[in-house]
Amino acid sequence: MTGNQQTARIDVSSIARIDHDEAMRITAVENRKFGDVMTALSPDQWSTQTECTLWDVRAMAAHLVGSAASQASPREFLRQKRGGKPICTELGSPFWWDGMNELQVREREASTTAQLIDEWSTASAAALKSRTKMPRLIAGLKLLNLPEPVGRQPLSYLFDIGFTRDVWAHRIDIAHATATEPDHDADHDGRILADIVAEWASTHGEPFRLILDGPAGGSFVQGTGGDEIHLSVVDFVRTLAERTTADGVLRHTLPL
Structure with missing residues (x-):
């Protein structure tokens, strides 16, 4: 774990x-x-x-x-x-x-x-x-x-x-x-990420459980049921910013 x-x-x-x-x-x-x-x-x-x-x-x-x-x-x-x-x-x-x-x-x-x-x-x-x-x-x-x-x-x-x-x-x-790890920490990068997750969740309103790996990550939930997602902070941001695509609740994007 x-x-x-x-x-x-x-x-x-x-x-x-x-x-x-x-x-x-x-x-x-x-x-x-x-x-x-x-x-x-x-x-x-x-x-x-x-x-x-x-x-x-x-x-x-x-x-x-x-x-x-x-x-x-x-x-x-x-x-x-x-x-x-x-x-x-x-x-x-x-x-x-x-x-x-x-x-x-x-x-x-x-x-x-x-x-x-x-x-x-x-x-x-x-x-x-x-x-x-x-x-x-x-x-x-x-x-x-x-x-x-x-x-x-x-x-x-x-x-x-x-x-x-x-x-x-x-x-x-x-x-x-460049295949390098971003300089992420919980206080700064984690705060930016949490704010993004909160806005993203409010735009679509669907239930989900989201686990994001990395120093800036965390475990987020909205409602009950819904998709259970586990991925890195980098891949979550790439998906929201439409660098890549995904199904389910991750089909909802957010301009970043």
Whole structure:
């Protein structure tokens, strides 16, 4: 029996969701962890293909660097959004963020590894400062129309924890692509995971028992009966983020 199987089951309805103040503390840690990943990558690993079919590891890092720059400045966010519009048409995507993400990558194609690492350090710190100070009235505006099952959400959905989840999920993508273990711990990564499980469970409402292996994992339950699932944290996140597919309750995805 693994350590996760020995831990008490957590009823997902009891999981307190991450609020703004906690999200900013989590973001500071996640920024550091992603910076450590970038610094540790070998030259060969930078060019490794990821499960995001358009991106290798370098492109994925460039996206996150560019995303941080957009979070630090409303003007830069709008510039990237406008600049990504024709790329959406090129990609055949109905989602404005797909063009914006690709713009972030293309604008950094000539950046060296050292330049990407330096820009991450600067941009992520500026993004955290900007997100921390975002007025709550603005954060509460329901301006986001995201794919189902998320739907319409306030800006805080992205600017509190959503952008940090993106970094976290891509850190898992990079670990999977490079066949390395992600730097996961119960306090930080486990908290992000529990929040994701709570939201995911609320979107579909089906009963399940979920055992996730790894330092960030745990045992989660919703209702009685339903599917019993046992897999790694990495594979759970890959499934929710549609890097792979599954049946049963795991057919329900969540944008990460």
